Amino acid sequence: MTNVRTSIDTLVVGAGQAGVAMSEHLGKLGVPHLxxxxxxxxxxxRTGRWDSLVANGPAWHDRFPGMEFDGIGPDDFASKDQVADYFVAYAQKIEAPIRTGVEVTKVARMSGQAGFVVETSDGVIEARRxxxxTGPFQRPVIAPIAPxxxxxxxxxxxxxxxxxxxPEGAVLVVGAGSSGVQIADExxxxxxxxxxxxxxxxxxPRAYRNRDFxxxxxxxxxxxxxxxRAGREHVTIAVSGARGGQTVDFRALAHQGMTLVGLTKSFENGVVTFETDLAENLKRGDENYLSLLDAADAYIERNGLDLPLEPEARRVHPDPACVTEPILALDLAGAGVTSIIWATGYxxxxxxxxxxxxxxxxxxxxxxxxxxxxxxxxxxxxxxSRRGSSFIWGVWHDARHIADHIVTQRKYLAYQDAVQREARSLEDEATSRESAALQMRKLSAVNVS
Known part of the structure; x- marks a missing residue:
């Protein structure tokens, strides 16, 4: 670590979508920051995702209000590199004060005064805030049951x-949220x-009656x-923008050759066992899917919208054999499984x-x-603050709220500083008057003598 020591009003750690959004709002409000x-x-x-990943939301939705994606249509799904390029361009557009290649290793409150001491790979920074x-995707989690x-x-x-x-061979993908299902399908x-x-x-649904979900x-x-909703705190969402965006249908994937199994339970002596919950998990996923269709239909009728009917959206594929006769135990070697991908979150x-x-x-x-x-x-x-907080547009709105809070705190502190300056000024003025009076008394004493 170098001996460089600087100070800043507000330090932002991380220059992903959250850090760029935060910089925009702080910059607009005149808050000095880094x-x-x-x-x-x-x-x-760029490097923390698979090669074919695209955004899960269309370009008109998954962006900041201040700039559109370049080179793709509003209903297209940006590739991971296009998303990264978007944030680089956005940072340049707002002239964000970003220093890359600098890791923050420690943040601790300063003793006896406001603010924090921030230790970095490039020196120490004192920050008031x-x-x-850094976002939610920091440490990949693999279940402790892993062999x-x-x-x-x-x-x-x-x-x-x-x-x-x-390696060549079959693959077990554990986890069927957006990442797991897209990787399994690929x-x-x-x-x-x-x-x-x-x-x-x-x-x-990926889309329904000519509108994206x-x-x-x-x-x-x-x-x-x-x-x-209670009991749904850790439920994953199965949605994808791959290949132009299609509704994830687990039964359809099974009919196309994928084998569905229930929640992974344990590994022992080369055998993996699964819970008996596959059919129930699919049923609850269907209920979630159909409830959104019902809500959309009611909204269309209530608002008199002219959107085309889509009866096919309610067609349910018959249960494949892997659902009606679920696999509860699988000999990995016997099934030719050579790889396990843990799509189990962060x-x-x-x-x-x-x-x-x-x-x-x-x-x-x-x-x-x-x-x-x-x-x-x-x-x-x-x-x-809301369901949309971890999405690109959602983080932008949350950043605005935090920036407003910072500005409010700065105003209170500015008032306090002004009061202290005035008190010091009055004290200096009183001291000056006392000094002048003392000098006058000395002069008077000299004149009398």
Missing amino acids: VLERERIAERW VVVA KDGDIHQIHSASYKNPAQL LRRAGREVYLSVGPHDRP CWWLGVLGEWDAEVP AVDYGWLQVNAFDEKGKPRHQRGVSSEPGIYFLGLPWL
Whole structure:
């Protein structure tokens, strides 16, 4: 570490979508700030995803209000590199003060004064406020039930790039959210035999009656839901923008050759066992899917919209054999499974953030991103303020709220500083008068004598 020591009003940690959004709002409001990024702008989009990934929302929806995507139509789904390029261009557009290649290693409150000492790979920074914009995808999580032997190739979805990187043979994909189902389908299309472990999930239509599901969740007020429904806090969502965007239909995937299994239960002596919940998980996914169609139909009728009927959207494929006769145990070697992909999500990592901003489980304590530790803010987390908080457009709106809070705090502090300056001025003036009076008394004494 160098001996460089600087100070800044607000330090933003991370230059992904959250950090860029935060910089825009702070810049507009005249708040001096600096954004630090340990790699490149939006690096996770470039190297932390698989090669064929596209955004899960259309370009008209998954963007910031201030700029459209270049080179694609509004209803297209941007590739991961196009998304990364978008944020680089946006940062240039707003002239964001971003320093890349600088890692923050420790944040701690200063002793006896306001603000924080921030240790980085390029020196120490003193900051009055710190915005944690590192997002939710920090540490890939692989379930503790994963087999410990080295006979089978295992990776997290964060490390998956394309089918060619895996050894020959069948693949078990654990997790059927957006990542898991897209990776499993890509492997199937590449000629691999695929087993997909399906847990509880939501399954919205990609589009219905000529409107994308992002539009439907908007007009139905679902994006603005402030808390997840009870019991649905950890339910994944199966949606994809791949190949122009299609509704995820697990039964259709099974009829095309994929083998569905229930929630992965355990591994022992080369055998993996599954829960008996596959049919129930598909049923609940169907209920979620149909409830959105019902809500959309009611909205269309209520508002007199002229949108085409889509009866085919309600057609349900018959249950495939893997559902009616579920596999509860699978000998991996016997089935030719040589790889396991764990599409089991991520955990946050705040070991570097040594402040009183976490509950007993290590989760951030905050209200709409405003931490319980004064001067610390969180941005980019799921359900930060609403359902849409972790989406590109949602993080932009959350950043505006946090920036407004910072400006308000700066006004209070400016008032305090003004009061202190006035007090010092009055004190100096009184001291000056006393000094002048003393001098006059001395002069009078000399004249008398």
